[in-house]
Structure formats: C-alpha cells, structure tokens
Amino acid sequence: MIQRYLGNKNSIADYILREVGRFCQPRDIVCDIFSGTISMSMALKRSGYRVISNDISIFSYHYANCYLRNNTIPNFDLGILGIDSTEYEKMAQEAINIKKSETGFSFLNKQNLYELYKKLVIVLVYLENIETKDVDKKYVGKYFYDTYTEEGKNSYFRSLRGTEGHRRFFTPSNGKRIDNILNKIREWNDNHLLTEVQYSLLISIVCESIEKISNTQGTYHDFQRDIYDERALHDLTLRIPPFDDVISTQNEHIIGKAQDSLRFIKEIPNHKLLYLDPPYNFRQYTSYYFMLNLICNYCTIKDLKKYFKNVQFVRGQNMDDDFDSTFCKSDKFIESLKQLIKDAKTQYVIMSYYDGRNHENKGTNRKDNGIAAIIDLFESDIFKAGSFEQLAFERTNYQSFQGHTADKCNEYLFIAEKKK
Ligand SMILES: C[S@@+](CC[C@H](N)C(=O)[O-])C[C@H]1O[C@@H](n2cnc3c(N)ncnc32)[C@H](O)[C@@H]1O
Incomplete structure (x- = not known):
C-alpha cells in the first residue's frame, strides 16, 4: 500500500473498525467514499463487510480493483507475455522465500496459490530487469x-x-x-x-x-x-x-472509478454505514x-x-488530469459534506477528522480547525436527535506539513444515526 499519503488511516484502522463494529454485522455494506490508499476499505474487507469504495483519484480505483473487489491471485500466462520463465524462476523463488514469514503471506503455504503467485513474481522480476x-x-x-x-x-x-x-x-x-x-x-x-x-x-x-x-x-x-x-x-x-487480505473473503464489493463522491453517492445501493474521511485542508489531492x-x-x-x-x-x-474538489475549499466544505450525507442511503455515518496544524478553518471563522461547524452539522436535523457522539484520541502526527517534526494531534470520530 501507499504509505506516504496525507490522511492515510492505516495506523488507526483498528480503532475505527471497533466503532464500525458497534453498528454493523459481517456482510453488512459499508461505504468508504474517500478511500485514498484503500487502507480502510481493506480493513473493512478483512472484517467481513461488503465494501463500497471510491475516490476521485484513479490510482485508488486500480488499487480497489485488484486488492478489494478481486478475491483471487490472477493467473498470468507467461508464454503469452513473451517471458521465458526458466530465466527468472530462481530469482522469483528467492524473492518469495524472503517474504514467506512476513505478515500477509500465509497463503503461500497452499501449493496451488504458491504456484499462481510465483507466476506473478516472475512477471515482476522480468519487469524489474x-x-x-x-x-x-x-x-x-x-x-x-x-x-x-x-x-x-x-x-x-x-x-x-x-x-x-x-x-x-x-x-x-x-x-x-x-x-x-x-x-x-x-x-x-x-x-x-x-x-x-x-x-x-x-x-x-x-x-x-x-x-x-x-x-x-x-x-x-x-x-x-x-x-x-x-x-x-x-x-x-x-x-x-x-x-x-485479498483472498480473505469471497464477498462482493462495489468500486467507483475516480468519481466525485457527490455524484457517486447517488448511484450506489443502500448501505448500513457511511465512513467519511474527507480532505482536511486546501490541498487538492489530484495535484499533490x-x-x-x-x-x-x-x-x-x-x-x-x-x-x-x-x-x-x-x-x-x-x-x-486535475480535479478541483469542493471538499478542499473552506467555504464549501460543510455545504458539500451536508449534501453528501443528505444524499446517502445509509443508516449510520462515521466521519474521521483530525486537528493537525495544517488545517484551515472549515466554513467558519472560529479558530477551532472547523470542529464546531462539524458538530453543528452532526447535531442538525439530518440526524436522529441524541444520536451524535464525538470520540477523540491523541496520536503523533508524522505527516505534519512540510516538516519531519512529529507533533501531537487529536484524531476525532464524529458518529450519528441518520433520520429515516
Ligand atoms: C483524507 S484522504 C482519505 C485517506 C484514506 N482514508 C486513506 O486511508 O488513504 C481524502 C481523500 O478524498 C479524496 N477526495 C477529495 N475530494 C473528493 C471528491 N470530491 N470525491 C471523491 N474523492 C475526493 C482525495 O483524493 C483523498 O484521497
């Protein structure tokens, strides 16, 4: 997976999953509509949910196509690709042996999967050379x-x-x-x-x-x-x-191909929970x-x-190739979020947010990183009265803007149940 991605939820996926698990059963549909590196989509897949995944960036679609929606090891035909397998087999085996004891590679203990995977690694060794x-x-x-x-x-x-x-x-x-x-x-x-x-x-x-x-x-x-x-x-x-994780379940998943979430949300089926991890500031991801x-x-x-x-x-x-997202504009952020939630055919909403120092005020002039405006939205009449919860925990922010200095930030989850 891509690691150096602003807002990548890899390190806190388990914490978010715990909250999702309060509302959803395995095989329920959970939508990850700002999926980025698909770290949350994959965590949801691993937990047995059916996942809807989409992001405006096309790389996220390709990730979701091969790791999320796909549940198999693709069978490469080396002959058709013009690869002489005898030339690369030894290198491929050595590369696989190094990986065998690492997390995520236990499938290699099954001979049929090992053989399929070896062909993929031969293709990679071929391309590398x-x-x-x-x-x-x-x-x-x-x-x-x-x-x-x-x-x-x-x-x-x-x-x-x-x-x-x-x-x-x-x-x-x-x-x-x-x-x-x-x-x-x-x-x-x-x-x-x-x-x-x-x-x-x-x-x-x-x-x-x-x-x-x-x-x-x-x-x-x-x-x-x-x-x-x-x-x-x-x-x-x-x-x-x-x-x-790729072959962990045979569930069916739905993926969007670089769609604006405001449009995609109208096209997807009913789901139990909508997980939102929107951009946190003015940086347009398709440029960055x-x-x-x-x-x-x-x-x-x-x-x-x-x-x-x-x-x-x-x-x-x-x-x-650029896309100007309204979620990256401070005067349109709350309005876009509201529209997205209104159009979603979901029962629950969980939204991630953090108050890192590279934040702008979102749709508000209060110097609180936009948190108050988000609370207003989650307490509005789109949601059932009394259902709003705000959870917070502190973590080290290694992704701080332009620097290598790690500072502390609060990671928030805003949770509420939508009105029918
Ligand atoms: C905070 S990141 C999500 C990170 C993701 N949860 C992960 O773990 O990698 C926000 C994402 O929103 C996407 N995005 C921004 N505007 C969008 C829009 N209008 N529609 C769909 N995706 C959008 C960005 O491309 C970016 O990947």
Whole structure:
C-alpha cells in the first residue's frame, strides 16, 4: 500500500473498525467514499463487510480493483507475455522465500496459490530487469526520464517566484527504469494480453514501488530541489504484495472509478454505514499526488507526445488530469459534506477528522480547525436527535506539513444515526 499519503488511516484502522463494529454485522455494506490508499476499505474487507469504495483519484480505483473487489491471485500466462520463465524462476523463488514469514503471506503455504503467485513474481522480476531492447520499438519512449529527471529535455521549470532548474522527482537511472517498465505494460495492454485485474495489479505495484524511490517529502507537489533524498538513490525494485487480505473473503464489493463522491453517492445501493474521511485542508489531492494518477493513466494516454508537452508548473502536471474538489475549499466544505450525507442511503455515518496544524478553518471563522461547524452539522436535523457522539484520541502526527517534526494531534470520530 501507499504509505506516504496525507490522511492515510492505516495506523488507526483498528480503532475505527471497533466503532464500525458497534453498528454493523459481517456482510453488512459499508461505504468508504474517500478511500485514498484503500487502507480502510481493506480493513473493512478483512472484517467481513461488503465494501463500497471510491475516490476521485484513479490510482485508488486500480488499487480497489485488484486488492478489494478481486478475491483471487490472477493467473498470468507467461508464454503469452513473451517471458521465458526458466530465466527468472530462481530469482522469483528467492524473492518469495524472503517474504514467506512476513505478515500477509500465509497463503503461500497452499501449493496451488504458491504456484499462481510465483507466476506473478516472475512477471515482476522480468519487469524489474527489463531493458529498452525488450520493448517493441513502437512502444519505446522516455517521457519520465525526459520530464521528471534533471537530465531530461522536458524537465526545465521556472517557478512563479522566478526560481529555475530541472525537475528531480527521480534519479536519471530510475527515470529510465520507469519508462521501460511502463512501456512494456503499455505494449501488453495495447495488445490485450492482460485482464483488467492483471493490469490494475501491475500498475498498482509500480505506483507503490515508485513511491519508495521518489525524491519528495511525501507528496508530488514538489521535489527536493537541491539534493537527492537517500531513498531516491536506491534502484527501483518492484514490491511483492501480500495477498492474505485479498483472498480473505469471497464477498462482493462495489468500486467507483475516480468519481466525485457527490455524484457517486447517488448511484450506489443502500448501505448500513457511511465512513467519511474527507480532505482536511486546501490541498487538492489530484495535484499533490498527480504522479500516482499519471502512472495509472500512462498506458491509456493516446498521444503521449502531446500530453507531456502540455505539463505545467514546477511539478510538471498536465492539468487535464486535475480535479478541483469542493471538499478542499473552506467555504464549501460543510455545504458539500451536508449534501453528501443528505444524499446517502445509509443508516449510520462515521466521519474521521483530525486537528493537525495544517488545517484551515472549515466554513467558519472560529479558530477551532472547523470542529464546531462539524458538530453543528452532526447535531442538525439530518440526524436522529441524541444520536451524535464525538470520540477523540491523541496520536503523533508524522505527516505534519512540510516538516519531519512529529507533533501531537487529536484524531476525532464524529458518529450519528441518520433520520429515516
Ligand atoms: C483524507 S484522504 C482519505 C485517506 C484514506 N482514508 C486513506 O486511508 O488513504 C481524502 C481523500 O478524498 C479524496 N477526495 C477529495 N475530494 C473528493 C471528491 N470530491 N470525491 C471523491 N474523492 C475526493 C482525495 O483524493 C483523498 O484521497
């Protein structure tokens, strides 16, 4: 999973699950409508709920497609993909052996699952070692190297303040690796050699692997201008994903494909509980994490030349991929939240919120990080009188803005039952 994501609920998923469990039984439908890295969606799946998951970012859709909705290990046909398995089998086995004792890999004890998984790992080892000569000429290109590394011919930037330089999201050698891997997946995808789940899985693995060698402080809004972060100097390797949770249940789940939650909420079936984890401030996630969405879209962009010619800002984003969320605007936050809850066909609502110092006041001029306005909403007549609860606990905020300093913040849960 992607770790360096603002608001990622991985570390507090169990705490939230405990509250969900007060209102829901296994197989009840729970909707995670700002699903991001899908950390909560996966925790809900693991607990036996049927999950509805959606986020405005397309990377979240691909994650949900291969880890949440999918309950199997996809069966890769190595011959069709042109991979000589004998060449990579030993490396794949060694990679699997290292993982065997880690959490999430107990499925490897079943021989049939081991064999399926080995084929996935062979594909990953193949991609990790791929060179330009292994990609069909028609698909060779160096857009990531050119646009996001300091040696690239399309990486020059001039900021609004007048600073100039060349983008350094990746080292040049990793830029070349990203190009080769993505071009090969593009070639396979164009030739219809991958199922949708296989495509989502490979692209999700590329996303989370690239995150580990990105020269950023976590988001892709900017990069380290003058230095390479130590982790960015490592060679890109493809992460081998745990699958215990993926195959844990055979329940059916529903996923949205990069939909605005305000629209998606009207299209989904009745559910028992709506879990809300909206953005907490003005930062538009589709800008701050544009690189993850670009990686997911790369194989389906028709005219790559035109696309990369039109990148803008220091970060180099093509703004056709941007979405201006009303949940990131302080004057529209409460109004949007109210509309979302009104339109939801749900019995209970649980909303996460935290009062980190990078918050703005949400729809209020009170200097309380917008908490009072949220309480007003949860005590309004959308909900049953007397059903509102506010829970809080303190945690260390490692994701504090622009810094590495960890400060304390309160993590809140707002809970209420909707009026029928
Ligand atoms: C706090 S994060 C959610 C984090 C998530 N719970 C996790 O554990 O990774 C807020 C999410 O809201 C999404 N978002 C913002 N505006 C949206 C909108 N209008 N519709 C759908 N998703 C939106 C962002 O892309 C972001 O992933």
